[in-house]
Amino acid sequence: MDVKCPICNELGEKVKGITVKHLVIENFVEKIDHKEIYYLCMNEHCDVVYYNLDIESTFDKTKVKVPIWFKSDANPKYICYCSKVTEEEIIDAVTNKDAKNMKDIIKFTGAMKDGNCILNNPLGKCCGSVILEAMNKAIEAKDKNTKS
Ligand SMILES: [Zn+2]
Incomplete structure (x- = not known):
């Protein structure tokens, strides 16, 4: 099933929970189920990085440890x-x-x-x-x- 970004409504790329768990900042690690599938929003102008069907599991740039290379303001890329x-x-x-x-x-x-x-x-x-x-x-x- 395809799941769209809750903010920009574009289709994201599937990412494994284990990856998301490793890349969100400390405070959110516990919220991530490593067996779940998450999505990476590929829209360069959207602040959302990871999301899934559960709206509570939407993580924007401020909640992820690394800059996302294709996002417009990623630094370093x-x-x-x-x-x-x-x-x-x-x-x-x-x-x-x-x-x-x-x-x-x-x-x-x-x-x-x-x-x-x-x-x-x-x-x-x-x-x-x-x-x-x-x-x-x-x-x-x-x-x-x-x-x-
Ligand atoms: Zn988005």
Whole structure:
């Protein structure tokens, strides 16, 4: 079943309770059932991070320990939460260190080392595809700059 964000009414992504339990601030840990499914609101302008069918279980940005990378005011913008690698560091690796592929990115930034994504990543998933996206965007921007 699809559950919409109670504030912005957009569809969120499913997240396991164990992930949510690890990422909400101390005061709310006890309210989280690790066996439940929660949702992450993917709307960059919405303050809600996690929610589920129970309105009491709506957690906005102030109740979560880490900034959510795609939210408009996320700072820092972590891409790899396990190794605390930011979008900026990935762009820097491409622009200034000439990283061309995932292997280079991992080498220059230390991303994806000691991965424990189920607990550290807000979606509870490996950040690989998000890193790839950030890297490709940076490579594209670099190509444009060198051509003009
Ligand atoms: Zn929302």
